[in-house]
Every structure is written in C-alpha cells, then in structure tokens.
Amino acid sequence: MRYKVAPDPEDGRDTLAAAHRAVPLVPGSTDDCCARLQSRLDLTTREDAREWLAFLDALGLATETTRGYERVQTDPAADAVGAAFREHVFGAREILDALAAAEDAVTAGEAFAEIRPIVPTWERNRHDDWERVWRERTSRLLEWAALLGVAEKRSDGYVDAPASQERQ
Known part of the structure; x- marks a missing residue:
C-alpha cells in the first residue's frame, strides 16, 4: 500500500x-x-x-x-525509514528513480513531470488547480527525500544520495 x-x-x-x-x-x-x-x-x-x-x-x-x-521502536534516522519512504509513499519511488537516472540535478518542476502521469483521475478532479497541488506535493516529497537521506538537496535541485556521494 x-x-x-x-x-x-x-x-x-x-x-x-x-x-x-x-x-x-x-x-x-x-x-x-x-x-x-x-x-x-x-x-x-x-x-x-x-x-x-x-x-x-x-x-x-x-x-x-x-x-x-x-x-514502532525504530530510530527515525534509520536507513529503513528512507527505504519505507521509497516503497510506501505515493510518488517517492518515481521521484527517486528519476534522480537516480538523471545526470544532473533535478528541479521540482522536472520531478513533477515524472509524477504527473501517475496522478489518479479522482485527484485531478478533486482540486480546481490539481497541478498546483501536486507541484507542492512534489516539492514536499523532494524535501522529505533529502531529510531522510535518500536524496541530496543542492542549489540547482536534487540528486540521488548515493550518486552524489560518488561524485565527491
């Protein structure tokens, strides 16, 4: 789920x-x-x-x-939390896959382009400006990915955490 x-x-x-x-x-x-x-x-x-x-x-x-x-007696900083984020939060997997595949940093707008096709129809019909709502949600997902250590935030966007460590 x-x-x-x-x-x-x-x-x-x-x-x-x-x-x-x-x-x-x-x-x-x-x-x-x-x-x-x-x-x-x-x-x-x-x-x-x-x-x-x-x-x-x-x-x-x-x-x-x-x-x-x-x-649940789990440390909120544990690696398992980042893995659970990827698997159990809608859109996280798609964003993290886009970061892993990208050669450069991914902006929130570019990440939204990855999420846009999977936004359910009922969500699109639920909001007058569903794109604004889901752009904000995409930004929150990127922030959480960085906070949970599965992505890294840079001045020009976000990168995959393992890839960013290899580039240093």
Missing part, C-alpha cells in the same frame, strides 16, 4: 522525531493519537494530525493494531 500523504517538512527531522514520540507505546485510538499529535506538534486541524499519523505509518514509525495506533 502506498500513502498519498507528505506533511510539510518545514522543521524536518525534529518534527519527525517529535511526531514519532507523540504516538503512544500502548495502542491508542486514532482520535487519541491525533489529539496527541495535534497538541505536541501544535497542529491547527485534526486532518493535519491524521496526515502525520498516516505518514508515520508509511515510514514504519507507527503501526495500526486492532486496538489502535502504537509507536
């Missing part, structure tokens, strides 16, 4: 770690978990908290059980 969530990476790893800590070790209901996330991350809406919860689930940092969500 691939999740279409990618919360704002504005505060990066610190917010990711705080969100991870906000999920209880003992399973809690979705409402309880969202309330904890909303309070601890100072989120304005329950929908924002729900997005964070789904993102944590996608990254393997939280899991839904029959009794609710619980925190």
